Amino acid sequence: MKPLFPLVPLLLLAPAASAAPRVWAHDGYTRAVFDLPRVTTATTSVKGQTVTVKLGLSLPAAAGKLTVRGLSAYSVSGDTVTLTLTAGFAGARVEVLPAGGGQPARLVIDALRAGTPPAPAAAPKPAAAVTRPASTAKVMRPRVVLDPGHGGNDPGMQSRWVQEAAVNLDVALRVRRELQAHGVDVVMTRETDRHLHPNKALDLDARSRLAKTDEAAAFISIHVNASTNPAAHGVETYYFGQPMPGRSRSLAIQENGGGSIGQQLTRQATNSAQNLLGDLLAQAKLSFSRQLAEKVQANLVQATGALNRGVLTDAFYVIRNPTTPAILIEIGFGSNPVEGAKLSQEAYRERIAVAIARAILDFLNTR
Numbered sequence: 001m002k003p004l005f006p007l008v009p010l011l012l013l014a015p016a017a018s019a020a021p022r023v024w025a026h027d028g029y030t031r032a033v034f035d036l037p038r039v040t041t042a043t044t045s046v047k048g049q050t051v052t053v054k055l056g057l058s059l060p061a062a063a064g065k066l067t068v069r070g071l072s073a074y075s076v077s078g079d080t081v082t083l084t085l086t087a088g089f090a091g092a093r094v095e096v097l098p099a100g101g102g103q104p105a106r107l108v109i110d111a112l113r114a115g116t117p118p119a120p121a122a123a124p125k126p127a128a129a130v131t132r133p134a135s136t137a138k139v140m141r142p143r144v145v146l147d148p149g150h151g152g153n154d155p156g157m158q159s160r161w162v163q164e165a166a167v168n169l170d171v172a173l174r175v176r177r178e179l180q181a182h183g184v185d186v187v188m189t190r191e192t193d194r195h196l197h198p199n200k201a202l203d204l205d206a207r208s209r210l211a212k213t214d215e216a217a218a219f220i221s222i223h224v225n226a227s228t229n230p231a232a233h234g235v236e237t238y239y240f241g242q243p244m245p246g247r248s249r250s251l252a253i254q255e256n257g258g259g260s261i262g263q264q265l266t267r268q269a270t271n272s273a274q275n276l277l278g279d280l281l282a283q284a285k286l287s288f289s290r291q292l293a294e295k296v297q298a299n300l301v302q303a304t305g306a307l308n309r310g311v312l313t314d315a316f317y318v319i320r321n322p323t324t325p326a327i328l329i330e331i332g333f334g335s336n337p338v339e340g341a342k343l344s345q346e347a348y349r350e351r352i353a354v355a356i357a358r359a360i361l362d363f364l365n366t367r
């Protein structure tokens with residue numbers, strides 16, 4: 001993989017037992033990696049330009065300046081690691097990776113670039129010209145892409161109670177409102193009942209491309225589940241990977257467009273899942289994706305009381321992009337008489353949306 005090539009000399013130059021982080025600037029984030037003696041817990045808080053991570057173990061004290069885009073300094077003291085973000089960066093993803101591939105356990109901190117402020121709303125003209133003081137300018141948070149699945153020529157699953165594309169859009173718009181209220185910059189793959197391209201593969205490509213070109217900190221695809229068994233119910237959250245052993249392939253094929261196109265895209269996505277296994281950048285991305293999936297799943301189950309069907313992996317084409325943490329949420333079964341009826345209620349969809357938004361804010365370590 002191309003991005004790995006320039007990293008190799010840096011890795012070789014890094015002193016083996018140094019407490020200084022290895023740092024790399026990527027498109028939308030800058031990554032700092034600290035070696036750990038073993039896997040441990042990490043609790044993160046971001047206040048202003050300071051990222052503080054409390055570990056479940058102590059590291060040798062160290063501190064210094066950093067000259068990479070996004071980060072200006074680090075310090076390690078006992079169980080606390082601190083990074084100082086430069087202007088234009090806000091929020092952080094934090095993950096502890098287990099030892100593997102000849103590397104020790106690692107603390108990975110991604111300093112996230114803030115999104116661009118939204119254009120000022122077309123507010124009614126005040127009677128007198130008032131210039132807004134700079135101090136009221138919103139603090140910008142990282143950018144998140146929300147993908148309401150299906151739309152336009154593809155309605156998704158349909159039942160007596162719900163039409164999937166409409167439910168996905170309604171929930172995504174509610175998630176957007178909640179995130180924006182907390183300063184998060186949100187990009188929607190669609191804001192109306194439309195497809196991005198009449199061809200399903202190109203439609204899904206266009207959606208996942210938004211995560212890359214807009215330097216998103218996370219990509220969240222929202223869907224409603226369906227089963228030929230009307231008793232099936234509950235919530236599932238997926239991140240990209242091999243299908244779970246022994247599971248039916250029908251869901252990924254369905255969400256990848258159904259029919260022969262769904263089968264073809266599922267094959268392609270399954271192949272790229274295999275290719276990701278040896279890629280260090282992709283491994284960190286998958287680890288972040290799993291963390292986000294776990295937070296969303298826990299919040300959703302708590303907020304709705306729905307059956308917890310777990311955090312799972314599968315070859316969903318729209319979340320195969322190898323750089324941005326990405327998940328696909330199945331918020332419930334539209335085919336189930338009880339859950340389908342609930343999904344048709346505004347109050348229930350609002351509960352789902354708030355639960356998803358809170359999980360995203362938690363993932364970005366910003367509240």
Ligand SMILES: [Zn+2]
Binds near residue numbers: 150223224255
């Ligand atoms: Zn769907």
